[in-house]
Amino acid sequence: MAKVIVGATPFQGHVNPVLTVAADLVDRGHEVVVYTGSRFEERALAIGARFQALPPEADLDDRKLDTRFPVRATLPPGPAQLSFDFENFFLGHLPAQARGLRALLETFPADVVLGELGFWSIPLLGLSAAPGERPTLVTLGSVPLLIQSDDTPAFGPGLLPAPGEEARVRNRAMNAEVRQAFAELQRFGEATFASLGVPMPDYLFDAPFRRTDHYLQLTVPSFEYPRRDLPAHLRFIGTLPPAPSGEWVEPAWWPELSTGRPVVVVTQGTVANTDLHELVIPTVRALADLDVLVVAATVREDGPDLVRQALTEVPDNVRLAGFVPFDRLLPHADVLVTNGGYGGVQIALYHGVPLVVAGASEDKPEVAARVEWSGTGVNLRTGTPADADLRAAVQTVLHEPGYRAQAGIMAKEISQYDPFEAIAEIVEAAGR
Secondary structure, three states, rough: OOOOEOOOOHHHHHHHHHHHEEEEEEOOOOEEEEEOOHHHHHHHHHHOEEEEEHHHHHHOOHHHHHHHHHHHHHHOOHHHHHHHHHHHHHHOOOOHHHHHHHHHHHHHHEEEEEOOOOHHHHHHHHHHHHHHHHOOEEEEEEOOOOOOOOOOOOOOOOOOOOOOOOHHHHHHHHHHHHHHHHHHHHHHHHHHHHHHOOOOOHHHHHHHHOOEEEEEEOHHHHHOOOOOOOOOOOOOOOOOOOOOOOOOOOOOOOOHHHOOOEEEEEOOOOOOOOOOOOOOHHHHHHHOOOOOOEEEOOOOOOOOHHHHHHHOOOOOOOEEEOOOOOHHHHHHOOOOOOOOHHHHHHHHHHHHOOOEEEEOOHHHHHHHHHHHHHHHHHEOOOOOOOOHHHHHHHHHHHHHHHHHHHHHHHHHHHOOOHHHHHHHHHHHHHHH
16 A cells, blocks of 8 residues: 655644545555644644644644734735745745655655645656656645636636637736736745755646646636646545534534525634624624524634624524534535535535625635536625625525525535545555
């Protein structure tokens, strides 16, 4: 069997998919080392993998970023915040991450190094040596495709694609403008790679797509804009199923999910849930007098208390929760209201649940745009929606059957893919 190193930037949303894949590889008998932040050691060991922590300089905790880097919270979403993140987290910690990976490879000569899009050691390895002189490189795409193309608008603002040559001309111009906007970050990236003895010839954000042996996008083609110029080694492998919930105990209100009243789930995911006033609390207010059951999945232990403190009175139709496993909850849901985390949206579509999306940070406008484009939900085009807009959007999705139908079509397409098998085939071929 194969030896596999599974690497990830030590942020929850980056680690979750690679741990899910690592667990499957362990179950298939492969020898797996998880290489990421120390706070994930217990989870890695629980799936039967070995664990290696990132060097201290790169061992971040994404729950404390705004405390450790207070200036980040003052930056608006978009190029300024993205440049800060790359300079301080991704590229900034690449030298330490790569040093630790090379030391690990000396003691654990892996057949495969598998990581997520933000694990920049993969493009570094891809540029450092020819395929036969290094492990097979596999990258998981856990955000929308951001590789530049004449067929799609520039990544970031969440613009929808359009057909025809006029749109292609627009796209080329936008892509050039984006490259110019990130010129300073491009120089930073080139200097970082040069400091490691490797020239970086690509546009920075294209490098993770081009400098890997297999780029595996964790969705289906119908959720992504069509392009005529995708690299041959990039393919869609479907959506990772939600992690099993294990021994999680259902709350007392759980039977209410099956009474026939529409169920609306609202969440801000695992990362951008610092301020529940952005989406969870407005949704609770907006739906207070509708004949629906609202489940506020705050994904934080103190979440229910924070919602109670923010409201004079919790509406009768609301059930507050910290962590609720989506493999148990979403089969009961009629709508998911979300800030647009890629993984959460994919899990909703896995279950055929239509969406209302309101997100402004990271890749969330692009996720929301693809929900709109695919007809699987409503895009509110903001990260701080008004109560009235949330109410109207939820009612639209509940009462217009096209959204549910499109989500169901997407779920059927997802069911035709087996991402674990696709990854295992690559790993097993490399281990022969």
